[in-house]
Amino acid sequence: MKNPELKKIAEKYSSEQLEACIRQQLEKGENACEVIEEADEIIADLSKAEVVRELMEQQGMKFSEALRELGRRIRAVYGKED
Numbered sequence: 684m685k686n687p688e689l690k691k692i693a694e695k696y697s698s699e700q701l702e703a704c705i706r707q708q709l710e711k712g713e714n715a716c717e718v719i720e721e722a723d724e725i726i727a728d729l730s731k732a733e734v735v736r737e738l739m740e741q742q743g744m745k746f747s748e749a750l751r752e753l754g755r756r757i758r759a760v761y762g763k764e765d
Contacts, residue, residue, distance in 0.1 A: 684720070684728040690746050692716060692728075693735040701733035 684692075696704070696716055704716035708725050716732075718725050731753060738749035 684718075684724070684731070686750065689728065689732055689735065689750070692718065692732040693739065693746065693749075696732070696736065698733050698736045698740060701729055701736060705729045705733070 692701070701716065704714040704718070705726060708714040708718075708722075708729065712722070714725065714729065716729060718729055720728065734753050734756070735746065735749040738744045738752055739746065742749075744752065
């Protein structure tokens with residue numbers, strides 16, 4: 684998912700709605716958040732959107748700041764950040 688699409692989803696749905704879409708996708712193989720991709724990519728993209736949305740809601744970050752923080756966290760998980 685490209686950044687403009689991620690931004691659209693993160694701004695359109697609350698973190699609770701995104702979590703519900705993740706559950707729907709896992710349980711039913713479809714979701715109400717209008718994300719249509721390969722099954723494994725849907726969960727990953729909805730999860731990214733949820734993290735970005737939470738950062739925007741809870742910490743007052745702008746989308747670009749939240750996206751950078753998401754990238755930092757992903758790199759940290761993969762051990763690519765000092």
